[in-house]
Amino acid sequence: MLARRERLLGPNTPIFYDNPVHLMRGEGVWVFDADGKRYLDCYNNVPHVGHCHPQVVEAIARQTATLNVHSRYLHENVLDYAEQLTATFDAALSCVVMTCTGSEANDVALRMAATATGNRGVIVTDHNYHGNTTAVMQLATLLPHDLGQPAHMRTFPTPDSYHLQPSEQTLEDMAQRVLAGLDESIESLRQSGHGLAALLVCPIFANEGFPDLPDGFFEQIKKRVRAAGGVIIADEVQSGFGRCGSAMWGHQYANFEPDIVTLGKPMGNGYPVAGVVCREDIMHSFRHNTAYFNTFGANPVACAAASATLRVVQEENLLDNAMQSGQYMQQKLELLSERFPVLGDVRGAGLFLGSEIVESRESRAPDAAHGRALINAMRDEGVLMGLIGRFDNLLKIRPPMPFNREHADQLFETLESVLARM
Amino acid sequence: MLARRERLLGPNTPIFYDNPVHLMRGEGVWVFDADGKRYLDCYNNVPHVGHCHPQVVEAIARQTATLNVHSRYLHENVLDYAEQLTATFDAALSCVVMTCTGSEANDVALRMAATATGNRGVIVTDHNYHGNTTAVMQLATLLPHDLGQPAHMRTFPTPDSYHLQPSEQTLEDMAQRVLAGLDESIESLRQSGHGLAALLVCPIFANEGFPDLPDGFFEQIKKRVRAAGGVIIADEVQSGFGRCGSAMWGHQYANFEPDIVTLGKPMGNGYPVAGVVCREDIMHSFRHNTAYFNTFGANPVACAAASATLRVVQEENLLDNAMQSGQYMQQKLELLSERFPVLGDVRGAGLFLGSEIVESRESRAPDAAHGRALINAMRDEGVLMGLIGRFDNLLKIRPPMPFNREHADQLFETLESVLARM
Numbered sequence: 001m002l003a004r005r006e007r008l009l010g011p012n013t014p015i016f017y018d019n020p021v022h023l024m025r026g027e028g029v030w031v032f033d034a035d036g037k038r039y040l041d042c043y044n045n046v047p048h049v050g051h052c053h054p055q056v057v058e059a060i061a062r063q064t065a066t067l068n069v070h071s072r073y074l075h076e077n078v079l080d081y082a083e084q085l086t087a088t089f090d091a092a093l094s095c096v097v098m099t100c101t102g103s104e105a106n107d108v109a110l111r112m113a114a115t116a117t118g119n120r121g122v123i124v125t126d127h128n129y130h131g132n133t134t135a136v137m138q139l140a141t142l143l144p145h146d147l148g149q150p151a152h153m154r155t156f157p158t159p160d161s162y163h164l165q166p167s168e169q170t171l172e173d174m175a176q177r178v179l180a181g182l183d184e185s186i187e188s189l190r191q192s193g194h195g196l197a198a199l200l201v202c203p204i205f206a207n208e209g210f211p212d213l214p215d216g217f218f219e220q221i222k223k224r225v226r227a228a229g230g231v232i233i234a235d236e237v238q239s240g241f242g243r244c245g246s247a248m249w250g251h252q253y254a255n256f257e258p259d260i261v262t263l264g265k266p267m268g269n270g271y272p273v274a275g276v277v278c279r280e281d282i283m284h285s286f287r288h289n290t291a292y293f294n295t296f297g298a299n300p301v302a303c304a305a306a307s308a309t310l311r312v313v314q315e316e317n318l319l320d321n322a323m324q325s326g327q328y329m330q331q332k333l334e335l336l337s338e339r340f341p342v343l344g345d346v347r348g349a350g351l352f353l354g355s356e357i358v359e360s361r362e363s364r365a366p367d368a369a370h371g372r373a374l375i376n377a378m379r380d381e382g383v384l385m386g387l388i389g390r391f392d393n394l395l396k397i398r399p400p401m402p403f404n405r406e407h408a409d410q411l412f413e414t415l416e417s418v419l420a421r422m
Numbered sequence: 423m424l425a426r427r428e429r430l431l432g433p434n435t436p437i438f439y440d441n442p443v444h445l446m447r448g449e450g451v452w453v454f455d456a457d458g459k460r461y462l463d464c465y466n467n468v469p470h471v472g473h474c475h476p477q478v479v480e481a482i483a484r485q486t487a488t489l490n491v492h493s494r495y496l497h498e499n500v501l502d503y504a505e506q507l508t509a510t511f512d513a514a515l516s517c518v519v520m521t522c523t524g525s526e527a528n529d530v531a532l533r534m535a536a537t538a539t540g541n542r543g544v545i546v547t548d549h550n551y552h553g554n555t556t557a558v559m560q561l562a563t564l565l566p567h568d569l570g571q572p573a574h575m576r577t578f579p580t581p582d583s584y585h586l587q588p589s590e591q592t593l594e595d596m597a598q599r600v601l602a603g604l605d606e607s608i609e610s611l612r613q614s615g616h617g618l619a620a621l622l623v624c625p626i627f628a629n630e631g632f633p634d635l636p637d638g639f640f641e642q643i644k645k646r647v648r649a650a651g652g653v654i655i656a657d658e659v660q661s662g663f664g665r666c667g668s669a670m671w672g673h674q675y676a677n678f679e680p681d682i683v684t685l686g687k688p689m690g691n692g693y694p695v696a697g698v699v700c701r702e703d704i705m706h707s708f709r710h711n712t713a714y715f716n717t718f719g720a721n722p723v724a725c726a727a728a729s730a731t732l733r734v735v736q737e738e739n740l741l742d743n744a745m746q747s748g749q750y751m752q753q754k755l756e757l758l759s760e761r762f763p764v765l766g767d768v769r770g771a772g773l774f775l776g777s778e779i780v781e782s783r784e785s786r787a788p789d790a791a792h793g794r795a796l797i798n799a800m801r802d803e804g805v806l807m808g809l810i811g812r813f814d815n816l817l818k819i820r821p822p823m824p825f826n827r828e829h830a831d832q833l834f835e836t837l838e839s840v841l842a843r844m
Contacts, residue, residue, distance in 0.1 A: 001496055001498075001501070002496075004501050005496070005501060007516075007517075008501055008504035008505065008508070008516075008517065008518055009500070009501075009504065009517065009518060009519070009705075009720075010517050010519070010702075010705035010706060010708070010709040011706060011709050011710065012709040012710060012713070013493070013709065014494050014713065014715050015494050015495075015496070016494045016495060020495065020496050021495045021496065022495070022496040022497070023489055023491060023495045023496070023497055024488075024489060025488055025489050026488070026489045026490070026491065031489070031491070044491060044492075046490075046491065046492060046717060046718075047490065047491065051489065051490075051491075052486070052487050052488065052489065052490070056486075057483070057486050057487045060482070060483070060486050061479070061482070061483035061486065061487075064474070064478075064479050064482050064483065064692070064693075065474055065479045065483075066446075066447055066448070066474065067445060067446060067447050067448045067453070067473065067474065068448070068468075068469065068473075068474070068691075068692035068693075069445060069448065069453070069466060069468065069469065069473075069692070070466075070468060071435070072436050072437050072438045073437075073438060073442065073443045073444070073445045074423055074424075074427070074437070074442050074443065074444040074445070075444070075445055076423075078431070079423070079426050079427060079430055079431075082430035082431065083430065086430070094429075094430075095429075095430065095431065095432050096430055096431060097431070097432070100522040100523050100526075100694045100718070101522050101523070101526065101716070101717065101718055102717070103526070103716075104522075104523065104525070104526070104554075104555065107555050107556050108554075110556070111556060111569070114568075115568055132526070132530075132714055132715065132716055133526065133529050133555040133556065133557065134529050134532070134533060134555065134556065134557035135555065135556035135557055137712075143713040143715075144711075144712065144713050145711070145712045145713065146536075146537055146711040146712055147533070147712075264717070265717055269490075270486070270490035270491070270718075270721065270723070271486075271490075271694075271718075271723075272522045272693075272694040272695075272718035272721075272724070273694075280432075283432035284432060284433060286432070287432040287433050287434040287435065288433065288434060289566075289567070289568040290559075290566065290567045290568055290569075291434070291436065291565040291566050291567065292554055293436050293554065293565075294523070294525075294554055295468060295523065295524070295686070295687055296468075296522070296523055296692075296693075296694035298431075299692065299694075301692065301693075302694070
């Protein structure tokens with residue numbers, strides 16, 4: 001099967017685990033392979049309300065059987081969904097463009113920012129990935145590409161609460177270094193003539209390793225971006241739809257208001273739907289300067305899928321569950337980390353948490369090889385998880401949102417037994 | 423509803439007809455509005471095998487209820503579909519990347535071309551639109567945008583068989599002028615240092631107005647592109663999956679072999695799925711230089727939808743139908759054009775045909791206003807069609823593929839009565 005895959009799809013297509021999993025079926029927080037073996041899914045955020053949630057399946061099946069066309073005819077689904085969606089944002093974020101992927105959403109958002117500000121420059125972290133279109137991928141520093149670093153791009157240092165610099169004592173010290181780096185990049189863009197169009201950032205720095213941040217961190221970022229004439233694009237592809245537990249959106253959890261928000265992965269529980277939410281003035285300048293049309297974006301099935309997903313998040317109180325399960329899991333993970341010094345720390349929020357795999361608690365030296373061995377061993381024991389972060393050594397626990405205490409108990413029992421014998 | 427739309431989606435979102443259609447349901451070649459009024463769909467190519475085709479609906483519903491995850495696990499659907507798909511191409515076009523939209527497909531194809539050739543330059547027609555990502559949209563000359571013309575882009579003259587230049591007598595004369603324009607652009611890219619990476623072109627020049635072409639036209643283009651070290655990307659988003667009747671792919675109909683082929687709209691009968699098919703050497707250089715991953719691309723539901731769509735195309739002999747219905751419709755349209763001189767000509771292939779709306783047969787002067795009045799009147803009479811081409815005056819008849827003689831009779835009876843009273 002791997003040979004067939006390489007012949008048809010080419011070499012180097014990304015795949016998980018030394019012994020890849022051949023999946024056949026999913027249900028809630030569970031997936032099943034070709035031999036019927038069951039895995040506890042602690043990784044996937046796309047099946048946000050659970051694999052094959054019956055209400056989302058039903059909504060997709062019903063609308064697919066009824067009508068599926070582009071949005072140059074009138075249809076109520078897109079309007080109903082846009083209202084339901086924007087109702088979860090602060091009042092100023094009132095307009096929506098639907099796309100098919102988070103990559104397309106970030107691509108559009110960058111264009112909106114340039115049009116709205118009259119500037120070209122974009123600032124991202126120095127360990128970022130926001131999508132695969134050329135305009136977005138060329139900003140990526142986390143994955144290899146041959147696009148070069150564009151002249152209008154600058155970076156700022158990734159906040160890293162676990163690896164403070166020698167001169168730093170507190171998170172506030174770390175924040176000041178990050179902000180100084182941001183100031184430098186803003187100044188460099190000014191001097192280059194590009195100016196600042198946008199800071200594009202995930203409100204929880206998900207790919208960067210979801211560091212702890214001092215209070216008011218993003219307000220300080222926002223002040224600088226605004227002063228330079230730019231806007232903030234919050235990439236909520238990972239942090240959105242209640243993932244952090246205490247709020248529907250990562251920027252609400254991080255306590256700041258962005259100008260543009262991009263959405264993706266969890267939005268339709270697997271159906272390819274994504275979008276951009278922004279202020280009215282930004283939407284107007286975009287729509288008056290660019291004839292944007294997306295054939296599959298805003299189609300009635302995409303909207304039905306997204307609407308059903310949002311309804312389940314709300315009706316099943318999945319934010320509460322993320323909050324409570326997340327807190328329970330943090331406690332369990334902390335207990336484990338006291339026994340196994342390979343677990344360097346515990347961090348995260350809601351149902352997005354993890355621990356750095358390190359050589360020792362004292363050195364805090366990342367041990368990515370140990371991390372890889374760990375997630376491969378967990379896979380063999382029927383638990384799916386991943387690694388992320390600056391050093392590829394951060395255990396990523398980011399399960400479907402209905403993940404509960406019972407599931408957590410199974411995860412940590414397995415993790416304990418694997419750690420005990422490694 | 424329009425006010426609600428503008429408030430939520432912003433101004434200037436594209437919409438069809440002076441009196442927009444509020445659609446509720448689709449079935450085969452028919453769609454139904456909120457009042458239950460039935461429309462004959464002579465426009466939509468996304469519901470390729472017919473609106474809500476039961477076999478595609480069933481495939482999507484079944485797979486959505488079974489499993490829908492990203493492609494970093496193993497799943498057979500993507501491999502099965504890649505085999506079914508590449509079997510319809512010449513042997514050299516053997517590798518596939520799945521994306522969600524035709525825009526993403528063209529975005530990837532341009533990157534592949536740059537990596538494979540070591541050049542940057544791209545040539546498109548002077549009346550082109552190939553998609554909405556920044557990298558693709560900035561090449562567009564057909565729709566307004568504020569991205570500017572990139573330094574690595576050149577155009578060549580759109581072939582226009584109906585509006586020959588004063589010096590031209592034959593299609594071959596027209597072709598020589600187009601090829602001279604291409605030579606100029608290739609030379610200009612060479613001098614600029616960009617060199618030629620790709621000529622990106624629709625094999626039937628769909629957006630340009632599907633002109634008649636002399637035999638061997640694309641072979642002459644290909645010779646020049648190859649000599650300059652570039653590759654040809656055939657954008658089959660509109661021309662593919664049997665649309666031209668006599669062949670599965672537009673490039674087969676146009677009798678040349680491209681290096682890269684991009685697919686979109688009709689691929690999953692409305693499910694957001696698209697892709698790139700290319701030679702093995704091109705896929706290898708791409709995959710070794712760029713870490714491309716698309717979360718929703720190649721998901722099991724997308725592949726199930728695409729596989730079911732391809733199966734219906736083959737099992738229901740929709741190429742034959744496109745061929746026969748298309749020929750029948752050309753005859754009917756020619757008979758009409760003899761009676762109504764506002765119909766300037768008849769052209770197209772398979773189920774993609776049309777006629778230029780002109781002020782007079784002698785002047786051939788485009789009459790876009792008359793064209794708009796015509797399609798609006800047709801809409802009121804229950805027939806949906808569009809306009810396209812260099813002067814926005816070309817009737818576009820591009821129905822779902824099961825469109826048959828009976829449907830054609832209704833279309834032309836309505837067209838006759840509308841023309842008679844205009």
